[in-house]
Amino acid sequence: MMLIQNCRSLIVSLFGGLLLGVGCSPVQQTEIKVEAQPVEARVEGNVLVGPGVLNDTDRFVWGGSVVKGYDGKYHMLYSTWECGDSIPVFTDSWVLHSKIAYAVSDYPDRDFQFQGIVLTGRALDGDSAAWDAQTVHNPHLKMFNGKYYLYYVGSVDPGVQPEGSKGENVNKRNRVQQYQKIGVIEFDNFDDLLAGRFERSDEPLLAPRTRVKPNNIVEPSPEGTKAGPDNIIVVNPAVVQRPSDGKYLLFYKGNVYDPSWRGIHGVAIADSPTGPFKTTDHIVFDIRLEDGRIASAEDPFVWYHPELERFFVVFKDFSGKITQGQPGLALLESVDGLEWTRPEHPFFMKKQVVLTSGDTLKVDRLERPQLLIDEEGNPQVLYSACAIVNVNPRQDGASFNVHIPLKTKR
Template sequence: MIKRINTFTIFCLAAAGIFSCAVGQKPETNTPVSADLDFTQLIQPVPTRAVLKDSLYYTWCGTMVADSKGTYHLFYSRFKRELGFSAWVTHSEVAHAVADNPLGPYTFKDVTLPPRGREYWDGLCTHNPTVHEFDGKYYLYYMGNTGDGKVTPKGLNFVHRNNQRIGVAVADSPDGPWKRFDSPLIDVSPDSTADDALVVNNPSITRKPDGGFLMVYKAVGKKKPAPFGGPVVHKVAISDSPLGPFRKQPGTVFEAKGSDFPAEDPFIWYQSGRYWAIVKDMHGAFTRAGQSLALFQSADGLDWQLAKHPLVSKLEIKWADGRVEKVAHLERPQLWLKDGKPQVLFLASDVDPSQSFNVHIPLKTN
């Protein structure tokens, strides 16, 4: 079900060389993690304050990093409710909120990655943020696009969708200023038969035990009819620096037999000698629980297998007041880890299309 990925590399476009970065400390490797990890046992009831919601904006894609002063910085996607939910692909921007507790409540502070002009590859839309601190610098990976700026009331604006590329912004502090680049970090492959010939988005990155960096990202090929294309797959790329250049690895991961779009929204991390990934299971191909969140593991970050306990969560939220709320979506998983242990699971959710919110789920750490 999962294709083996070899080590032959293909260089992609990258924005390297503008910043220098020391690659020093290795990731946490001493925290015990069983191969029998059952993530459902880690999820704790959610206090009502652990939600980010805005009456004027749809909110999505929450990712958090802590600074040295004990402030927690949440980066998230937002787009105006008056434009409709499909405006995520045309008008999303990455915003920034702060709190003195990892669960929140978070208070809006500024827009980190605002529109900067359609002439830029990421000039009209920024989305899919994932934030990390490496050796004293902060890296905000994201999807950006440009296009005609028109909202499609039903469905996607495929001009924007098919211009999706992966980028990174860099800062000395989560408060910024953030340096953006004029070229994508990961671009589509020029070969029309490549797995990522049409679209690249949804980046996730972790530090390797040898000091390098491993990225998993979503990709769309051109083998299926336009404008959607397909199949929708995931690929791996590696680099010696968080700024690239990233070397794309052949093959794809998180595959399911008979499905051209089995998964999306990966979050990867390294812990106790292995790589882990939480992904959105689009149709229950991995968990047999319908649309849900699934857990994968890998010894090398290249060859991924379904974990022994694949289910992370069904489409429900367990609140601290005892309610179990069924939701329409539970996606864009992001973890905040402290001392190598997952502490908070950040997710985007909604109950119906008229609303959306980010939820911050505490995790059992003992």
């Protein structure tokens, strides 16, 4: 019998299953094994269809965030926007047209039914100057203290930039992209959300402090400014409450250029889920390449496992340097939520989906990971934006959200 000291770790297999090693000092090592299960779906044209996916023939469907509500139902908020010949291709349309929709199910991993659009850019309501006038995107749904919280990304077009400025040649799509910030909406229930019975803040919850880029940048910071982790944009919010002090940690992505683009992450801290959040200068998820530059990543989902006494993050690794294998979904762990390291096996999931037919489908996109976590801190379902084909040049709505069940074994 092997005895180990402080043997808490989370181990992920290269095939999409993960092992949660549990231990204390001194005890016999035990393991919790969480394996990706087949998805109830089939290939139809360029998309997956079936109970285990959410798609829409009239819209692109992207990242979705799910909670088991106070009513026992499973509630999803997700990014969506119209498709068709009159809409720009995916790589532009998400920036210019994204909205947030609501779906609900009696089950965590299937049969989500569209209920309605719950949030749009405020320009559609006549307020073209609001910080989130143009677009709302990448929802992150949380529950704290009997309330629901919708964290989201919003943006507005700051307008054509002055002649001779670093931003004079930046087009509308890229101006909107460079002006993204994070907001939050607090609401009591999903009937209220559907009916619009909530307040939208006139100010974002979090905004970037620096705007550093060599060229083609809207409203750049003064020359010599050092870029922080919240550089140019703050997007893709992930919020968790830290048990040690009750603080709320808001993780986000910014952009740096050295000279090419890289996704970098920071954290802001508050006493309340609605802020105010104080941004730190600390870089999180700080994994470096051989040349010392940061390994580019995005789309973090962070949770705390009470038995393992660890924070974990799953996010998209562009290069394969974080997974130590290939591009896909990577895993890191942390004791305090600030300093993050690789576990023994940092590869969370390959870009593939196993179907109930037994087929394994390789996909072009598997990102925006959001997890349903049970009361013990174990992942139950992975919800991911997905596309079989390269969706960037398409106008036909060839993207969807896939719900991958995860099975836990002791």
